[in-house]
Amino acid sequence: MVRSILEGGPAAYEPFVLEYGPYIYRTVFAVLRTPQDAEDVTQEVLLQIYRSLPAYRNEGLKTWMTRIAVNKAIDYKRYKARRPDMDAGDEAAQEESAAYRHGLLPTTEEQVLEREKRDRMRLRIAELPETYKEVVVAYYIEDKSYEQIAGETGLERKSVESRLYRARSWMKKHWQKEDFE
Known part of the structure; x- marks a missing residue:
């Protein structure tokens, strides 16, 4: 699929977006917890993935995409937390972010990767x-x-x-x- 996108250009990227877009949205939503922000960041992630495909090394596509999605979502969350017009929800996000930084909670990326690992394990157990x-x-x-x-x-x-x-x-x-x- 990656090779066909690289050879076919933007038009060949549409099937990829249709197949993986919902997964990326769910991953981003798990970090941001707001539908509007998740939609915006998902679009950014899909663009980032498209731009980064030439550097992709055929090693775990879904894991690679997940890392990009989680990192973009975390960056967006940090950006929002730095804005001066914070509301109570943003303060809670800052406290959660501090807990992640101090190693008290697993990062969202770690949670997503662990969930993927468990899903692979369930398939193999079957x-x-x-x-x-x-x-x-x-x-x-x-x-x-x-x-x-x-x-x-x-x-x-x-x-x-x-x-x-x-x-x-x-x-x-x-x-x-x-x-x-």
């Missing part, structure tokens, strides 16, 4: 053989103990351990570490 899915989700996603899983599934604790061991072996054989970075 590929697991049926006998492993339930215990893998319970142990790794829901953070349940062997005993809790055994109680909920009716399996013996040793069976839970065994299934998790086999599931890990299956994952090592069929998946690559890069799939989750």
Whole structure:
């Protein structure tokens, strides 16, 4: 898709905008929390992506776009926070921004990237053989103990351990570490 946009020019960018525009809007909205600001910044992000495509290195398109979107949204939020005509909502945004700077809260970019990682993980878990899915989700996603899983599934604790061991072996054989970075 990137190559066709680079070769086709602005007209070839429309399918990209239709496909990824809503995702970029949701990402920007998660930072700004106002529809009008999110729409404005989304337009800026789409322009920035188009201008930056020649420098794109074919390494995780969605992650690359997300970084651009989050950074633009944060820049806009900072710009708005510096304006003298702040209202109560802007003061709350400044307090939240200070908490991010001091490492008390994860940044929006970190949250978005973590959400993407979890989504990729869910898709990959769906590929697991049926006998492993339930215990893998319970142990790794829901953070349940062997005993809790055994109680909920009716399996013996040793069976839970065994299934998790086999599931890990299956994952090592069929998946690559890069799939989750």
